[in-house]
Amino acid sequence: MQVKYAIFDMDGTLLDSMHVWDNLGEDILSRHGISAQKDMHTRLRAMTVEDSARYFRTLGVQESMEAIMEEINTIPYERYRTEVQPKPGAVAFLQRLHQQGTPMCIVSSTDARSIRAVFDRLGVTQLFQFILSTNDFGSGKDRPEIFQAAARGLGGTPEETVVFEDALYAIRTAKMAGFPVAALADAEAKPEKPEIQELADVYLPDLRYFPWETADGLPEVSCCAVIVAAGASTxxxxxxxxxxxxxxxxxxxxxxxxxQAKTVQRVILVCPPGQEAHFRALAVKNHCTDKLAAIVPGGDTRQKSAAAGAKAAGACRLLAIHDGARVLVTPEEIDRAVADAAQYGASALAVPVKDTIKKSDENGLIIDTPERRNLWAVQTPQVFCAKAYRSLLSGGGQNLTDDCQLFEHAGYPVHLCRGSYTNFKLTTPDDVPAAEAVLRKRGEK
Structure with a gap:
């Protein structure tokens, strides 16, 4: 995604600050001896400070508009000035855009004094061309005018100005006004996540996962997972x-x-030929379709099945090849392997071998005992540079059961990333009760 101009929301997008506002309405009303209203927090979230003051007056607050607005602004100010922290990756992201010469501004419902207080403390105020508070502008982000004015102030048009937001109502407004939107996940907006994902051009756990575009037009760090589940289960x-x-x-x-893995943007499932519709229904029924881009038939060998998945994966930087029978892999393990591959070019989850390993001849007689400290049991996902992986697959060659072997035979190094012993493969009936035990133990935590 290219960012020529950028408009940033603050609370929930750049800052972990939504808690500052969670009980603000209740606090103000209680000071005036008035009971809180149902769903008041949700209603206040879309209002300017002036709108909020007017709303409090309808509930019985007798102070002047100016006094109520001052009260609304003063309560959060000290928390912004002293304690509110940035969301993961936010400061580094802003610094990178600034270094690239990208004009940026803030459009926020928080008052400008609080915005400057927290940004001065974090040392990022100078990165922005200007700060635009809905309180000063006179209308909120439920109307397009504030976004349009911000784009003009930056020197851009809506079509070339990315809006970074977490609130559904503001995302909806920006999209209707023609802005591309990068939506940020925030706990406050979790119930609205499906609609936000549908509206936004990109949906991110946080700004560390922004899909930067490089010279060839591909995202800088994008990973597609290929889950190979086409075996006969003999x-x-x-x-x-x-x-x-x-x-x-x-x-x-x-x-x-x-x-759930934060580093994987889409998933390709490789299933037994002729069972595509069946596996699609299984995924839909169990709510596993947010990232599922395609279900394709496998081949008569594992290598051919992986190749079918890689072909369907489309443009991506990294391919994570995973054995569908390793059902106990965790999102954290997946993210570690992807991050490792982004650094080394090729990576595989693995665990140190616990047992002493013997090498035998064709008669079953021991001929060697390898040094155990250098032995690893390799797992999946195995994550590779997509371009290199596809190139090696196109070379044909022998049938391999392990994707690392493609790189090994070609002389490419593969880095081992520490996995866990619970990421074992369902192979025989004896593995089923062991897997059930792991799931039960996880459920108890």
Whole structure:
């Protein structure tokens, strides 16, 4: 995503500050001996300070508009000045845009004095061309005029000015006015997440995951996961993708982990040929479709199945190849592997071998005992530079059961990223009760 000009909301987007406002209405009304109204917090969120003061007067506050507005501004001011912190990655993101010469401004419902107090403390005030408070402008972000004025002030048009927001009503306004929107996740807006995701051009856990574009037009750090679940499950004796685990089909646990992984933008599921519709229905039923971009049929070998998934993945920087039978992988493990691959170019989750390993000849006689400290049991996901992975696949060659081998045979180094012993593969019926035990233990925490 390109950012030529940028308009930033403050609370919930750049700052972890929504708690400052959570009980503001109740605090003000209680000072005047008035009971709080139902859903008052939600209503106040879309109002300017002047609108809020007017609303408090309708509820019985007898002070003048000016006095109420001063009260509204004064209560949060000290918290902004002394304690409110930035959201993860926010300051670094602003500094990067500034270094690139991107004109930026703030459009916020918070009063300008509080905005400057917190930004002065964080050392970022000078990064912005100007600060525009809805209190000074005279209308809120439920109307497009404030966004349009901000874009003009930056020297841009709506079409080339990205609005960074977390509130649904403001996102809706900006989109209707023709602005591209980068939506930021915030706990306050969790009930509105589905609509926000549908409206926004990009939805981010925080600004560390912004999809920067590079010279070739691709996101700087974008990862597509390929979940390979096309095997015949010969050793299990039944399709292991649908073995019930914790009340859900086994594959659902895998899909859910990738849905929750912050570093994965989309998912390709590779299933047995002819079962695409069945697996689509399974994903829909279990609410695992937010990132699911495609379901494609696999081939007669694992390598061919992975190749089918890589082909369907589209433009991306990294490919995370994962065995669908490793149903206990966690979002945190996925994120670690992706971050490791972003640094090294190729990475695989792995754990140190616990047992002593023996190498035998064809007669079963021991011929060697490898040094255990250098032995690792490799897991998935295995994450690679997408361009390199596709190039190596196109070279054909022998059938491999491990994607790291593609890189090893070509002389590319693969970094091992520490995984966990619970990320084991469902292979035989004995693995099922062990997986159930892990899920039960996680549920107790």
């Amino acid at each position: 050793r299990m004796g039944r399709p292991k993708q649908e073995i019930p685990l914790g009340g859900k089909p086994a594959l659902v646990h895998t899909l859910s982990a990738f849905e």
